[in-house]
Amino acid sequence: MDQQLLAKTFVELADNLVADFDLIDFLRLLTDRCVGMLDASAAGVLLADRDGKLRVMATSDEQVRLLELFQLQNDEGPCLECFRTGAPVIVHDLTREIDRWPRFVTMAHRSGFGAVQALPMRLRDETVGALNLFRAAPGPFDPAATLVAQALADVATISLLQQRTAQRSTVLNEQLQTALNSRVLIEQAKGKLAERQGTDMEQAFSALRGYARAHNRRLADVARAFVDGSEPLPGLMA
Amino acid sequence: MGPESRSARIQLLVAEQAARRGARVAVVDVCTAAVAALPVGGAGLSAMSRAVPSHPLCSTDDISEQLEELQLTLGEGPCVDAFLHGSAVLTPDLLTRDLQDRWMVFAEAALEAGARAVFALPLQMGAISPGVLDLYAHVPVRLDAEELADALAFADLATLVLLDARIDEAGGPRRGRVEDLGAYRAEIDQASGMLTVQLGVGIEEAFVRLRAHSYAQGRRLGDVAADVVARRLRFPPDAEPDRAGEDI
Numbered sequence: 001m002d003q004q005l006l007a008k009t010f011v012e013l014a015d016n017l018v019a020d021f022d023l024i025d026f027l028r029l030l031t032d033r034c035v036g037m038l039d040a041s042a043a044g045v046l047l048a049d050r051d052g053k054l055r056v057m058a059t060s061d062e063q064v065r066l067l068e069l070f071q072l073q074n075d076e077g078p079c080l081e082c083f084r085t086g087a088p089v090i091v092h093d094l095t096r097e098i099d100r101w102p103r104f105v106t107m108a109h110r111s112g113f114g115a116v117q118a119l120p121m122r123l124r125d126e127t128v129g130a131l132n133l134f135r136a137a138p139g140p141f142d143p144a145a146t147l148v149a150q151a152l153a154d155v156a157t158i159s160l161l162q163q164r165t166a167q168r169s170t171v172l173n174e175q176l177q178t179a180l181n182s183r184v185l186i187e188q189a190k191g192k193l194a195e196r197q198g199t200d201m202e203q204a205f206s207a208l209r210g211y212a213r214a215h216n217r218r219l220a221d222v223a224r225a226f227v228d229g230s231e232p233l234p235g236l237m238a
Numbered sequence: 239m240g241p242e243s244r245s246a247r248i249q250l251l252v253a254e255q256a257a258r259r260g261a262r263v264a265v266v267d268v269c270t271a272a273v274a275a276l277p278v279g280g281a282g283l284s285a286m287s288r289a290v291p292s293h294p295l296c297s298t299d300d301i302s303e304q305l306e307e308l309q310l311t312l313g314e315g316p317c318v319d320a321f322l323h324g325s326a327v328l329t330p331d332l333l334t335r336d337l338q339d340r341w342m343v344f345a346e347a348a349l350e351a352g353a354r355a356v357f358a359l360p361l362q363m364g365a366i367s368p369g370v371l372d373l374y375a376h377v378p379v380r381l382d383a384e385e386l387a388d389a390l391a392f393a394d395l396a397t398l399v400l401l402d403a404r405i406d407e408a409g410g411p412r413r414g415r416v417e418d419l420g421a422y423r424a425e426i427d428q429a430s431g432m433l434t435v436q437l438g439v440g441i442e443e444a445f446v447r448l449r450a451h452s453y454a455q456g457r458r459l460g461d462v463a464a465d466v467v468a469r470r471l472r473f474p475p476d477a478e479p480d481r482a483g484e485d486i
Contacts, residue, residue, distance in 0.1 A: 050244050050245065050391055050394075051245050051246075051418075053243075053420070055423055064425070064468070067424050067425075071421055071422050071423070071424065074421035075421075172383070173383055173387050174325060174326055174328075177325065177326070177390055178324070181324060183424075184364030184423075184427050185365055187364070187424050187427030187428050188366075188428070188430055188431040189365075190428055190431060191427065191428035191431020191432040191434075192431035192434050192435055192441075194428075194431075195431065195436065201428065201467075223365075224364075224365050227365035227431065227434070228365055228441075
């Protein structure tokens with residue numbers, strides 16, 4: 001593992017955790033770094049909602065197929081197990097688990113993934129979600145990489161608490177609510193922009209994120225303004 | 239929480255209230271069920287439009303009715319703030335609340351009316367935000383984690399009931415219980431966004447039309463949404479709600 005990149009990543013995350021905090025952008029950064037550093041082909045952060053359903057908060061790419069692979073894990077899969085048990089679930093060779101998770105393994109295989117890890121996001125006694133890493137090639141995971149992945153999962157958990165609501169609430173339920181609602185806003189905006197532009201969801205997300213960064217605004221705020229049509233957003237649409 | 243999901247339990251409580259009235263589930267049932275389930279004295283719901291309370295929709299007693307009216311006439315209050323910020327405004331005690339809150343006039347009037355604790359929960363689904371659910375108590379009350387989660391679930395259900403009422407008004411097909419949005423959520427939200435463009439309507443209308451179509455076709459909302467996102471299904475601009483989808 002690239003030690004320099006590792007150090008740079010934690011500094012970058014720490015910087016983002018403090019100044020002008022944007023949760024969705026932060027989690028996207030975290031998943032991108034997982035892919036860059038940890039021998040993963042794709043990564044996602046999932047949070048449980050009030051019904052214990054795993055909702056996707058960020059993924060390293062926005063292709064719908066990947067999204068489905070994450071969401072499918074509400075029925076079966078390493079993420080669901082990780083969430084229920086609060087323990088890491090590490091699978092070196094997905095083809096061996098076809099009986100354990102028939103639908104998930106089939107879909108993962110079709111998507112080109114051979115190995116998977118799910119690390120719990122834990123807060124005090126509660127598991128609030130999971131960091132899910134996929135790799136194309138089957139085989140063991142570097143134990144050092146798994147340690148770093150768990151550390152990143154912990155960072156993701158902490159980042160949830162960084163949100164401040166109008167009431168300066170420290171109640172976890174409210175923060176989860178805000179986080180989940182931010183994601184809904186972004187999905188709505190992605191759909192609208194993708195349809196307007198005739199692009200795919202990944203391109204729509206990139207456009208929204210690019211605009212947010214260029215104008216130093218939160219992704220969710222840009223998403224809302226775009227969906228509402230309440231502000232002109234010059235340059236958002238090419 | 240047990241094997242039954244929170245939202246399923248909340249739906250059942252609300253359905254029981256409707257059954258008692260001998261009517262179909264309406265927002266008033268969400269309010270009465272919330273009062274029965276939570277340590278509060280009353281509940282009210284207001285429709286909001288462009289960050290302004292537009293009209294009260296229901297209330298369970300005189301005090302909650304007064305609170306809804308106050309917010310409407312004063313244009314300030316926890317429900318206005320909740321709506322503006324898109325997050326719950328929880329005031330366990332109006333007497334000792336944070337003085338940085340902006341609704342001083344409302345607070346005094348609310349205390350006079352008999353409310354001591356006030357909780358305002360925005361009804362929201364991303365950019366869809368049709369209103370606010372307000373709960374009050376006669377004494378200082380702090381909702382614990384479970385109670386707050388239940389309150390938020392009541393607000394979620396109120397959102398769907400309110401939106402579904404639009405389908406009924408438009409003469410859409412009748413259906414049984416309110417379908418919750420399920421785990422396969424992202425496509426539903428993306429499809430709603432896509433339909434704003436295809437139909438040339440706002441996000442709320444787009445979502446309502448998506449739901450109306452799935453009811454009319456007897457299909458799960460998530461499946462219809464997946465078809466929209468995969469571009470297997472388009473909604474042309476001047477179609478009627480129950481015949482909105484065109485297979486490609």
